[in-house]
Amino acid sequence: MKFFIDTANLQQILEAHEMGVLDGVTTNPSLMAKEGISGQQHVLAHYQSICSITDGDVSAEVISTSYDEIISEGEELASLHSKIVVKVPMIKDGIKAIRYFSSKGIRTNCTLVFSSGQALLAAKAGATYVSPFVGRLDDISYDGMQLISDIRLIYDNYGYQTQILAASVRTPMHIVNCAKLGADVITAPLSVITSLLNHPLTASGLSQFLADHKKAAGL
Ligand code: E4P
Numbered sequence: 001m002k003f004f005i006d007t008a009n010l011q012q013i014l015e016a017h018e019m020g021v022l023d024g025v026t027t028n029p030s031l032m033a034k035e036g037i038s039g040q041q042h043v044l045a046h047y048q049s050i051c052s053i054t055d056g057d058v059s060a061e062v063i064s065t066s067y068d069e070i071i072s073e074g075e076e077l078a079s080l081h082s083k084i085v086v087k088v089p090m091i092k093d094g095i096k097a098i099r100y101f102s103s104k105g106i107r108t109n110c111t112l113v114f115s116s117g118q119a120l121l122a123a124k125a126g127a128t129y130v131s132p133f134v135g136r137l138d139d140i141s142y143d144g145m146q147l148i149s150d151i152r153l154i155y156d157n158y159g160y161q162t163q164i165l166a167a168s169v170r171t172p173m174h175i176v177n178c179a180k181l182g183a184d185v186i187t188a189p190l191s192v193i194t195s196l197l198n199h200p201l202t203a204s205g206l207s208q209f210l211a212d213h214k215k216a217a218g219l
Contacts, residue, residue: 001179004056004187006167008035008046012190013053019194024056026131026167026187028087028111029063044080051081059109059129061087070097078106085109085128090118095125102126109165114142116150123160129185134178135168144168145177152182172196 002023005016008031016022027050032038037046047060058081062073070093074086078101086101087109088094098108102125109129110122114137122130132151134144144166151164163184169175170188172195178186 001183002056002185003193004059004165004185005193006031006169006187006189008032008037008050010049010053013050016190016193017053017055021193022054022056023185024058024083024187025050025054026059026087026109026165028061044076047077047080047084051083054083056083057085057107058083059085059087059111061111062089065089065091065093067093067096070094071100074101074106074108087111087131088127090122095121098122098125098127102128110162111167114147116147116154119147119151119162119164120154123155123158123162127162129163129165131165131167131187133168134166134174135170137168138170144174145181148178148181148183172198 003021004024004026005013005022006026008027013025037043050058060077062070064070064073070088077086078084085107088098090110090112098110101108107128109131110127111131113119113130113132119130119132132147137144137147148166155162165185165187166178166183167187169186169192172192175186175188175196
């Protein structure tokens with residue numbers, strides 16, 4: 001399973017990259033705003049900076065919602081770097097644009113997906129990735145993991161090549177459960193990825209090993 005980091009923060013992207021477990025980056029307009037990135041030139045330059053850190057795919061989201069504008073914004077983003085994947089919202093014009101991008105060899109990430117029917121449409125349009133938002137579903141008492149399982153079943157039934165990119169991942173167990181269910185990718189904040197490191201027996205075991213070593217060495 002691939003690990004993407006869900007942030008526009010360059011320091012955090014670098015930290016995940018240096019851990020050696022980073023396969024790509026996802027961003028969205030809220031994450032860009034959180035870093036204070038606004039204005040077309042700044043946005044484009046920021047994506048270039050992200051592409052210079054990671055070896056993997058970088059999802060750059062369009063803010064347009066009409067077909068012609070999505071195409072022109074998406075083509076500009078895609079021309080920035082070969083790592084760019086154009087992130088397109090799950091709306092009618094978005095699906096039409098994903099079909100167009102697919103025919104031109106431009107890779108896409110269909111975002112804001114909350115149902116298996118939406119995921120089916122994204123795959124039929126030729127999306128490279130589909131992003132079901134598991135955390136936001138859990139927030140409203142739906143079952144985010146059930147959606148991952150349903151999409152996996154549907155894609156496997158028909159051999160769709162669209163990769164399931166579980167998004168809105170908020171906990172380490174979201175990551176583990178996505179791995180069990182066969183999601184192709186998870187995207188999560190750095191804090192959630194690094195929380196996979198933690199286990200109390202690892203911490204206490206390490207303390208004991210170091211204490212015993214000191215004792216034996218007479219330190
Ligand atoms: C997906 O690509 C989104 O950027 C993201 O995962 C949304 O996460 P949130 O629901 O925690 O904002």
